[in-house]
Amino acid sequence: MSDKTDAKASSSKAGTGTGVELGFTPLYLQVRQKMLDKIIAGTWQPGTALPSEQQLALQMGVSQGTLRKALDALASDRVIVRHQGRGTFVAEHDQRRTLFQFFKIASDSDGRMPPETLFCQVAERAAESEESQALQLAGDKVWHIHRHRALRGRVLLLEDIMVDRDRFPALDDRVPLPNNIYELYERHFAITVAHARERLKAISANEKQAELLGCDVGHALLQIERTATALNGSPIEFRRTLCLTDHYHYSSDLR
Amino acid sequence: MSDKTDAKASSSKAGTGTGVELGFTPLYLQVRQKMLDKIIAGTWQPGTALPSEQQLALQMGVSQGTLRKALDALASDRVIVRHQGRGTFVAEHDQRRTLFQFFKIASDSDGRMPPETLFCQVAERAAESEESQALQLAGDKVWHIHRHRALRGRVLLLEDIMVDRDRFPALDDRVPLPNNIYELYERHFAITVAHARERLKAISANEKQAELLGCDVGHALLQIERTATALNGSPIEFRRTLCLTDHYHYSSDLR
DNA sequence: AAGTGGTCTAGACCACTTA
DNA sequence: AAGTGGTCTAGACCACTTA
Numbered sequence: 001m002s003d004k005t006d007a008k009a010s011s012s013k014a015g016t017g018t019g020v021e022l023g024f025t026p027l028y029l030q031v032r033q034k035m036l037d038k039i040i041a042g043t044w045q046p047g048t049a050l051p052s053e054q055q056l057a058l059q060m061g062v063s064q065g066t067l068r069k070a071l072d073a074l075a076s077d078r079v080i081v082r083h084q085g086r087g088t089f090v091a092e093h094d095q096r097r098t099l100f101q102f103f104k105i106a107s108d109s110d111g112r113m114p115p116e117t118l119f120c121q122v123a124e125r126a127a128e129s130e131e132s133q134a135l136q137l138a139g140d141k142v143w144h145i146h147r148h149r150a151l152r153g154r155v156l157l158l159e160d161i162m163v164d165r166d167r168f169p170a171l172d173d174r175v176p177l178p179n180n181i182y183e184l185y186e187r188h189f190a191i192t193v194a195h196a197r198e199r200l201k202a203i204s205a206n207e208k209q210a211e212l213l214g215c216d217v218g219h220a221l222l223q224i225e226r227t228a229t230a231l232n233g234s235p236i237e238f239r240r241t242l243c244l245t246d247h248y249h250y251s252s253d254l255r
Numbered sequence: 256m257s258d259k260t261d262a263k264a265s266s267s268k269a270g271t272g273t274g275v276e277l278g279f280t281p282l283y284l285q286v287r288q289k290m291l292d293k294i295i296a297g298t299w300q301p302g303t304a305l306p307s308e309q310q311l312a313l314q315m316g317v318s319q320g321t322l323r324k325a326l327d328a329l330a331s332d333r334v335i336v337r338h339q340g341r342g343t344f345v346a347e348h349d350q351r352r353t354l355f356q357f358f359k360i361a362s363d364s365d366g367r368m369p370p371e372t373l374f375c376q377v378a379e380r381a382a383e384s385e386e387s388q389a390l391q392l393a394g395d396k397v398w399h400i401h402r403h404r405a406l407r408g409r410v411l412l413l414e415d416i417m418v419d420r421d422r423f424p425a426l427d428d429r430v431p432l433p434n435n436i437y438e439l440y441e442r443h444f445a446i447t448v449a450h451a452r453e454r455l456k457a458i459s460a461n462e463k464q465a466e467l468l469g470c471d472v473g474h475a476l477l478q479i480e481r482t483a484t485a486l487n488g489s490p491i492e493f494r495r496t497l498c499l500t501d502h503y504h505y506s507s508d509l510r
Numbered sequence: 511a512a513g514t515g516g517t518c519t520a521g522a523c524c525a526c527t528t529a
Numbered sequence: 530a531a532g533t534g535g536t537c538t539a540g541a542c543c544a545c546t547t548a
Contacts, residue, residue: 024525026536052514063538078510084515085546102509200505202457202475202498220457220475225504243457249480250455252507254357255333279544281517307533318519323535339534340527
């Protein structure tokens with residue numbers, strides 16, 4: 001490769017890459033970034049296999065050990081999935097992954113199950129300032145997706161999902177939206193949600209919410225605000241979910 | 256070392272260790288377990304430095320690379336902390352770590368701050384069945400710690416903490432408890448909390464809770480139930496926290 | 511049998527901290 | 530200057546999957 005370099009040179013090379021001399025970027029992180037760029041650009045599509053470690057090491061001009069450290073980092077971020085004996089694959093938002101990684105509601109007695117959509121509406125509207133800030137909008141329009149979601153046939157979740165209209169052209173042509181909306185982002189808009197930050201509060205149901213959820217006005221609800229970000233760290237989605245948690249709970253692991 | 260072994264032998268050796276032939280335990284995981292055992296046993300105390308990688312590799316009879324993989328695993332579980340140029344240390348529950356790892360409440364406007372204890376009561380009582388199950392109690396008694404905790408001088412958190420009486424002898428002699436209770440577990444009872452699972456719900460304040468928190472009866476509160484476990488995976492603490500989230504929220508990262 | 515990722519080694523050199 | 534953890538290499542062999 002033309003950009004092959006030895007370990008000693010990698011330090012200054014990393015510095016010139018950004019134009020800022022911020023100490024030192026190890027070779028394996030440079031390799032990680034190169035591979036991540038290919039995934040972001042779509043050169044390597046979700047679900048497809050990467051070249052073998054031997055081939056990648058040759059392509060990148062590094063040892064297998066260094067290449068593996070780069071793959072280790074991507075795997076720990078769940079950007080890729082490795083299977084001994086089979087190969088390394090770009091991660092995709094299949095039902096299982098989304099269910100466990102991004103859906104944290106479980107029954108008090110029966111564990112987790114996937115929710116089903118009973119109502120879905122997509123509309124274009126001007127962004128509110130909170131949304132504009134969370135999504136770092138260039139324009140001023142968002143898609144507003146409103147869904148009623150049920151567990152065991154009972155509506156327990158009210159979702160309001162806001163995304164940048166300009167990043168999701170003709171989203172309204174995709175109605176009815178698939179149950180797993182992150183799969184839609186990935187397949188039709190080439191945007192992969194990498195992680196999310198959620199803020200939880202307890203609030204009281206207003207009249208409309210009480211009617212939709214079949215509870216009393218003033219009933220305690222769990223409000224979950226989520227900002228979801230893409231592989232490159234840019235915010236993709238702002239979401240507010242209200243959940244009736246009488247027989248369900250939100251599960252969080254602290255490690 | 257007398258138990259030095261080469262890579263080829265490690266597979267069958269791992270099998271005989273447990274008496275069950277469950278495939279294969281790599282050498283670095285065996286080394287990881289050995290070091291974890293020393294930390295659990297207190298041979299290596301929280302806050303102290305481990306021997307250098309070179310020395311450890313010699314002691315364990317493995318290469319530095321394998322030794323580092325074991326340390327990597329312990330570091331990713333936050334059991335140890337490494338500092339380039341200084342050394343490797345057994346993690347301890349200092350204020351900072353507990354604040355960020357186990358305290359997830361933050362102000363809507365000003366980020367996180369440590370809570371202060373305004374009231375604390377310790378009592379011994381019979382365990383309820385839910386507690387007995389969560390803590391896998393051998394006996395039937397628990398310590399019940401009740402605390403009122405404030406942020407910016409205002410009581411926002413009501414905590415009920417239950418621990419096995421037999422694992423915390425004479426806990427009531429430690430009153431007043433320190434602000435950081437996991438530091439107490441670690442220093443005086445040699446129990447390190449490694450991780451926790453939390454279950455969140457929205458509930459309505461009853462009369463007593465409303466009085467303590469200075470809100471109306473029926474006001475929505477965030478209930479957080481936590482089961483905290485030790486380094487060896489055994490449950491240590493069952494805790495129920497009620498939080499007034501009008502100007503605060505619970506923060507959760509999904510990766 | 512061939513190909514994949516996973517483990518392990520021995521050694522070199524680098525970045526960082528402390529004295 | 531000496532000691533620490535961090536990076537990188539080249540090569541060997543192992544566990545697992547697929548054909």
